[in-house]
Amino acid sequence: MKKLIVLLVSVLLVLSLAACGSTTQSSSAQGTHDGDVTKIKVGVTAGPHEEVLEQVKEILKDEGIDVEIVTFTDYVQPNIQLSEGALDANSFQHQPFFDDFVKERNITNLTTIGKTMIFPMGIYSNKIKDMKDLPENGTVSVPNDATNEGRALLLLQSAGVIKLKDDAGLTATPLDIVENPKNIKIVEIDAAQTVRSLEDVDAAAINTNYAVEMGFNPVKDSIFIEGPNSPYANVIAVRKEDADKEVFKKLLEAYHDPRIKEFVDKKYQGSVVMVEE
Helix, strand or coil, rough: CCCHHHHHHHHHHHHHHHHHHHHCCCEEEEEEEECEEEEEEEEEEEEEEEHHHHHHHHHHHHCCCCEEEEEEEEHHHHHHHHHHHHCEEEEEEEEEHHHHHHCCCCCCCEEEEEECCCCCCCCEEECCCCCHHHCCEEEEEEEECCHHHHHHHHHHCCCHEEEEEECCCCHHHHHHHEECCCEEEEEECCHCEEEHHHHCCCEEEEHHHHHHHHHCCCHHHCCCCCCCCCCCCCEEEEEEEHHCCHHEEEEEEEECCCCHHHHHHHHHCCCCCCCCC
């Protein structure tokens, strides 16, 4: 009997020591905690968004925040995975795109917490050097999602290629074109494919992240580029329940750190512009 009691006490002591010596990790709405470090997963698209977040990640280490960067090659999954809880935040899209995306897909649990930077959209060509040289009956490829297509059409209007209805707004479509003197054909394709379409069209409206990823310098290589007053500032998105969490406030603050502006100005030479707070 005594041996049984001693055995039971020994087992309980071992279990107690094991529990005291273990590391506890708990999931919360603002990431995963491991001791004094908060871990968050942030989704970005490949290219400049990823490169800038790499710099933000280094800054956040001093704040006790460990950022796991999850890279995507499309504009759909970063919001889907954020909504479903696979990500804690994302940083890849401008506000008009976000607004349209959550409306079209009836996603109600996401919000944005602040602006980061602007990637001016440009028009590129392997065939012409100036927009005035766009040929009669030429072709121009544009992104096929609602907001980036509208953005591209507004850019073509600024370049004098087409004229849109006065009330077309940020989500203009080819149906809103009221003047097209050169009878330009608008080719609607996935945003990620616009760079690859350059071999098949006379010109293409390309988002900066995709242009830079393929080795273009938007300032030097585009034949027409968006002006500095663009309404398409990029934003950080999170789940609504997390919007006021300190870790995400620090994430946004890190984007406005002077070291990030210095990195962006040096690396991208004006093709990416940081938003001032």
